[in-house]
Amino acid sequence: MSSYLLGLECRGCGRVLPAEPTSICDECYSPVEPCYDYNALRGKLTREVLQSRPRDMWRYAELLPLRREPQARLPVGGTPLIEARNLGRALGHRALYIKNDSMNYPTLSFKDRVVSVALNAALEFGYDTLACSSTGNLANAVAAQAARAGIKAVVFVPADIEDAKLTASRIYGATVIRVQGNYDAVNRLCTQISQERRWAFVNVNFRPFYAEGSKTVGYEIAEQLGWKLPGAVVVPMAGGSLIGRIRKSFSELAYLGIVEDDAREVRICGAQASGCAPIARAVETGRAEITPERPDTIARSLVIGNPADGPFAARAIRESGGSAAHATDEELIEGIRLLASTEGIFAETAGGVTVAAFQKLMAQGAIDPDQPAVLVITGNGLKTAEAVANVGGEVFLIPPKLREFDRVYAGSASQAAQEQAAQELVA
Amino acid sequence: MAITVKLGSPFRRHTGGADKITSAAPDLPALFGDLESRFPGLTKHLVGDNGEPRPFLNIYVNEEDIRFLGGKNYKFADDDEVLLIPAVAGGSN
CATH class of the missing domain: 3.40.50.1100 (Rossmann fold)
Incomplete structure (x- = not known):
């Protein structure tokens, strides 16, 4: 794969910086964003070329901010x-x-896509720890993809995130830091930590790639x-x-x-x-x-x-x-x-x-x-x-007896719907 | 009265490497004035033409976003710790 990445363009002053792990312009401190040589891509990246590739997000690799072939190429994306x-x-x-x-x-979330790009950028720049501030899904994606890539993961989440999201970060072996505060406090803390440690915070210093x-x-x-x-x-x-x-x-x-x-x-x-x-x-x-x-x-x-x-x-x-x-x-x-x-x-x-x-x-x-x-x-x-937990279809608890099933089902919404449908057919 | 002002590492380009100062500024506009007198050229990146902090600058007082404390109208108290940091800035370089 050839890279078409030109660098990181400042959204404030318009300067183009070299592609490096930073999310802001070093002159005016505004956010930066990858820019590409679109003119060189015109006519090269066609429908036919794209369709000939495996059905995942990497079929659009020329439009992603990597300088080399992705080292950790998982079948992310390509969702229905x-x-x-x-x-x-x-x-x-x-x-x-x-x-x-x-x-x-x-x-199981769109965060798999952003982490995939950030992880590959982090590997290009030689980082050995992937980190993030997260409300849960991002932490899951960082933990899983770091495990697969064989690098460390440290994820920071608000103390009150859902149990499933906590479990789905821990199971991959990530270090999970629950912060007593809301997401904005977690994010501020991560911004500070990212300035002290050489970690790839996917949504802080690797944000442009992510x-x-x-x-x-x-x-x-x-x-x-x-x-x-x-x-x-x-x-x-x-x-x-x-x-x-x-x-x-x-x-x-x-x-x-x-x-x-x-x-x-x-x-x-x-x-x-x-x-x-x-x-x-x-x-x-x-x-x-x-x-x-x-x-x-x-x-x-x-x-x-x-x-x-x-x-x-x-x-x-x-x-x-x-x-x-x-x-x-x-x-x-x-x-x-x-x-x-x-x-x-x-x-x-x-x-x-x-x-x-x-x-x-x-x-x-x-x-x-x-x-x-x-x-x-x-x-x-x-x-x-x-x-x-308390929304959706009816739940019945019954002993394993036919007449018990008949009894509860007779009064159920499913039965009522069936009867109504039958009546409508007759009418 | 004195407050401690911590400057996120990206600003060190404009502060000659300083990452912490002590100031007697009573409020945010005065603090910007103080910073400009010490580090000429820094403040234009912190404050917009309208006198408001730039949208991608986060300012915290004792870990609380200053916008929840009244922003420019907030009066610093003795020993307040003020953190100025670009939003989503990071990197250990």
């Missing part, structure tokens, strides 16, 4: 895009799709739609990185001539939980700056009150003509239930937020019900099962 006819019918949309990253490899992994969600959506861009995407927002990179991925595909659609016409829509919605509120009120919040929601994977990429996310939404919405805990739980019961996809709390926010955006008329729309589901419901 499914037509969500049932959910669409329930919510009044006629061309709805789900990008289902809840089944990503190896840890964030680019998110673009592969967008490339895959376009490819799976038959090399077309959707009319709208709805994306959950925590730090605000994913949503901006999905927009960037569409622009890159359009610039390279891989898709013919105008990337500027894709409405980029963001979803947050009402208990932590600094980006959505900035969009709603038209403010450029983000006012930090103290999070209070069960959507713990989204509880970033001071989102690092918040201003960029808000700008991406505004420039695209998109919108943002936020959902209460009750609404997001209903969103999880609705997605599961219509499409058979069990999403984590962030997925419930995305479905509930989509519902609100539809009600506001922010999304065209006839243009393809994609909901990005980023995490797996089994990791936040406690959020829906």
Whole structure:
């Protein structure tokens, strides 16, 4: 593989720095972002070339910020895009799709993608410890991929994360530091530690590399739609990185001539939980700056009150003509239930937020019900099962006797639905 | 009254390597003034044209984000520890 990475471009002053493990410009301290030699790629990276490669995120390797062939090349990404006819019918949309990253490899969330890029960059730069501040999913992805690559992992999480996310970090052998504070406190601490130790913090000093992994969600959506861009995407927002990179991925595909659609016409829509919605509120009120919040929601994977990429996310939404919405805990739980019961996809709390926010955006008329729309589901419901412990279908406990089964089933919702369906057939 | 000001390592480029100073500034605008007098050229990277801290600068007082304490209106107390650090800055170089 040839590398097309030119360096890291400062989003403040525009200087291009050499590709190094840093997330900010050394002159003006603004965030930096990888830039590529797109003109050299034009005509070389075609649909045919891409389709001839294995179906995972590495088929887009030229658009990722590595200088060499990835050393730790796991089959990450390549997750399904499914037509969500049932959910669409329930919510009044006629061309709805789900990008289902809840089944990503190896840890069932979209974070597998970003860690994959950060890990390979860390290996290129000779780091032996992978670290992160995380609300849970990222810690899982760091722990798993570091184990496979044979390097150390140290993950920092808020003390109150879900049990499943804690377990799914420990099992790989990572050192887990539970910090008594919210995610923003964890992140501040990690920023300080990253200045003292030569560790690859995937979302701190390796953030420019990490964030680019998110673009592969967008490339895959376009490819799976038959090399077309959707009319709208709805994306959950925590730090605000994913949503901006999905927009960037569409622009890159359009610039390279891989898709013919105008990337500027894709409405980029963001979803947050009402208990932590600094980006959505900035969009709603038209403010450029983000006012930090103290999070209070069960959507713990989204509880970033001071989102690092918040201003960029808000700008991406505004420039695209998109919108943002936020959902209460009750609404997001209903969103999880609705997605599961219509499409058979069990999403984590962030997925419930995305479905509930989509519902609100539809009600506001922010999304065209006839243009393809994609909901990005980023995490797996089994990791936040406690959020829906008392939601869903009926559960009966019976002795192993036929008449006991007949007795309880006669009064069940399933039986009632069956009878109603039979009556409708007769009528 | 004196406060301790810790400067994240990326700023050391503009501070001649200093990572900690003591200041008598009563509030954030005064602290920016103090920093500019000691380290000419630093403050323009910390404060925007509107006089507000730049969006990618995080400022903590005793581990609390200063925006939750009143921001520019917060009056420093004796022995406050102030940390200035670029958002998501890292690296041990």
